[in-house]
Amino acid sequence: MEQQRNWDSIVVGGGLVGLAIAYGLGRLGRSCLVLDAGDLDFRAARGNFGLVWVQGKGSGFPPYADWSMSSSRSWPDLAAMLHEQTGAALALEQKGGLDVCLTEDELSTRIAELTTLSQHQNGRFQFQALDRQALAEIQPGIGEVAGATWSPHDGHVSPLYLMRGLHDAIHHQSGYVKTSCPVTAITQTGVDIQVTTPDGHFTAPRLVLAAGLGNRALAPFLGLEQAIRxxxxxxxxxxxxxxxxxxxxxxxxxxxxxxxxxxxxxxxxxxxxxxxxxxxxxxxxxxxxxxxxxxxxxxxxxxxxxxxxSPDGYPIYDQSPNIAGAFAVTCHSGVTLAAAHALDLARCIHDGYLGPHLTAFSERRFDVSPA
Ligand SMILES: Cc1cc2nc3c(=O)[nH]c(=O)nc-3n(C[C@H](O)[C@H](O)[C@H](O)COP(=O)(O)OP(=O)(O)OC[C@H]3O[C@@H](n4cnc5c(N)ncnc54)[C@H](O)[C@@H]3O)c2cc1C
The missing domain is CATH 3.30.9.10 (D-Amino Acid Oxidase, subunit A, domain 2)
Structure with missing residues (x-):
C-alpha cells in the first residue's frame, strides 16, 4: 500500500530529527512516508537526556546560537500543537536551567563563555552568574560547589513522550512511519526521487535524509558527505x-x-x-x-x-547538488532543535530552498583550502 500511494515526501530515518521534519511537512499538507531501519540500530533519539538547552550553545558560532534560541522559543508552540492533535503531554518544563560549576576556574570560564554568547545575541541571550550562596537559595541541598550559571531559556522534556507524540501526529496527518525498512540506495527518476529498500522501491518528489549515523553512508547518493562520527x-x-x-x-x-x-x-x-x-x-x-x-x-x-x-559539533543542513528536491539533515541536539526542525526547517524543505538563516549550516563550511 505504501508503495502504491503517491507520497509528497519521503523522510529516511525515524529518530527525533526525521520525525520532527516529517511532522512539519505533514502540517503543511505534504503527505509523508518515514522509512526507518531496524530496532537494533543506533538510535540517539531513544537514549538521550531530554534537555531543551540554549545555555552555551553556539558561543563560537552565532548562527547556531540564534537557531537554538529560536527553537527554544518555539517549543511551547510545538508542545501545544502535538497536545491538541494527539492529546500527547510531553512533560515540557521551560522555567530555566542551571549549569553547576565545581570549581572557581570552571565558573569563571563559564561566565566568560556566556558573556560572549550574550554579546553575539545583542543581549537576547540572558543568564545570571550565581555564587554558591545564591545557588543554594534556589536549589536547596546543593553541595560544596563554586556556583552556577542560570538561564531562563533552558528547560527539559520527556524525549520518549516527544517521539510518541510526533509518531502519533504523523499518523493523524495521514503520514506513515514504516519500520524495519532500511534504505540502501537513492536515485533520481524523472521528477521523482526513488529509494530502494528490501521491501521494494518508494518514490516522491521530496526526500529528506535524516538517518542519524546512517547519513554518512547514504549522503554520497545525494552528492554530499555528512562527515559525522x-x-x-x-x-x-x-x-x-x-x-x-x-x-x-x-x-x-x-x-x-x-x-x-x-x-x-x-x-x-x-x-x-x-x-x-x-x-x-x-x-x-x-x-x-x-x-x-x-x-x-x-x-x-x-x-x-x-x-x-559533526566535525565542529554544529548541525549540517544541505540541499543535494545532484538530486533536485533532496535534502540531508543531521545534528546532535535533536531534542532542543525539534521545534525549529518541525516549524521552520520543514517549511524551507517544503518550499524547496534552505533560507539564508540556514546557509551557514552547509557542509561547505568544512571545505577550507590548505592555503
Ligand atoms: C547520551 C545522549 C544524550 C543526549 N542529550 C540530549 C539532550 O539533552 N538534548 C538534546 O537536544 N539532544 C540530546 N542528545 C542528542 C539527540 O538525542 C540527537 O540529536 C537526536 O536524537 C538525533 O536524532 P536523529 O534522528 O538524527 O538520530 P537517531 O535518533 O540516531 O535516529 C536515526 C534513525 O535513522 C535510522 N536509520 C539509520 N540508517 C537508516 C537507513 N539506511 N534507512 C532508514 N533508516 C535508517 C535509525 O534506525 C534511527 O532510527 C543526546 C544524545 C545522546 C546520545
Missing amino acids: PQRGQIMVTEKLPLQIRYPMVTLRQTAEGSIMIGDSHEDAGLDVSSTRPVMAEIASRAQRILPSLSDAKIIRSWAALRVM
Whole structure:
C-alpha cells in the first residue's frame, strides 16, 4: 500500500530529527512516508537526556546560537500543537536551567563563555552568574560547589513522550512511519526521487535524509558527505524520588515521574554502546558533589547511546547538488532543535530552498583550502 500511494515526501530515518521534519511537512499538507531501519540500530533519539538547552550553545558560532534560541522559543508552540492533535503531554518544563560549576576556574570560564554568547545575541541571550550562596537559595541541598550559571531559556522534556507524540501526529496527518525498512540506495527518476529498500522501491518528489549515523553512508547518493562520527554518552537513572531538583542541570534532571537522570559522558568509543564502570563512577561522583543527598539514591537503570557529531559539533543542513528536491539533515541536539526542525526547517524543505538563516549550516563550511 505504501508503495502504491503517491507520497509528497519521503523522510529516511525515524529518530527525533526525521520525525520532527516529517511532522512539519505533514502540517503543511505534504503527505509523508518515514522509512526507518531496524530496532537494533543506533538510535540517539531513544537514549538521550531530554534537555531543551540554549545555555552555551553556539558561543563560537552565532548562527547556531540564534537557531537554538529560536527553537527554544518555539517549543511551547510545538508542545501545544502535538497536545491538541494527539492529546500527547510531553512533560515540557521551560522555567530555566542551571549549569553547576565545581570549581572557581570552571565558573569563571563559564561566565566568560556566556558573556560572549550574550554579546553575539545583542543581549537576547540572558543568564545570571550565581555564587554558591545564591545557588543554594534556589536549589536547596546543593553541595560544596563554586556556583552556577542560570538561564531562563533552558528547560527539559520527556524525549520518549516527544517521539510518541510526533509518531502519533504523523499518523493523524495521514503520514506513515514504516519500520524495519532500511534504505540502501537513492536515485533520481524523472521528477521523482526513488529509494530502494528490501521491501521494494518508494518514490516522491521530496526526500529528506535524516538517518542519524546512517547519513554518512547514504549522503554520497545525494552528492554530499555528512562527515559525522559517533560520540558515546552514558546515563544513569535513579528510583522515583520526592521532588528535589528544582531546575534541570546539564548533568542532572528530575523527570515528571520523579526519577533522577544523571548524565552524561562525551567519549570517542566508536560504535560501542556498552556502559562502563569507570565512566559511571565518575558521573555518579560528580552528581554527588552537586547534590550530596544522591549518595542514598538507588540506581535502577543505566545505558549508553551514541551522539551524531559533526566535525565542529554544529548541525549540517544541505540541499543535494545532484538530486533536485533532496535534502540531508543531521545534528546532535535533536531534542532542543525539534521545534525549529518541525516549524521552520520543514517549511524551507517544503518550499524547496534552505533560507539564508540556514546557509551557514552547509557542509561547505568544512571545505577550507590548505592555503
Ligand atoms: C547520551 C545522549 C544524550 C543526549 N542529550 C540530549 C539532550 O539533552 N538534548 C538534546 O537536544 N539532544 C540530546 N542528545 C542528542 C539527540 O538525542 C540527537 O540529536 C537526536 O536524537 C538525533 O536524532 P536523529 O534522528 O538524527 O538520530 P537517531 O535518533 O540516531 O535516529 C536515526 C534513525 O535513522 C535510522 N536509520 C539509520 N540508517 C537508516 C537507513 N539506511 N534507512 C532508514 N533508516 C535508517 C535509525 O534506525 C534511527 O532510527 C543526546 C544524545 C545522546 C546520545
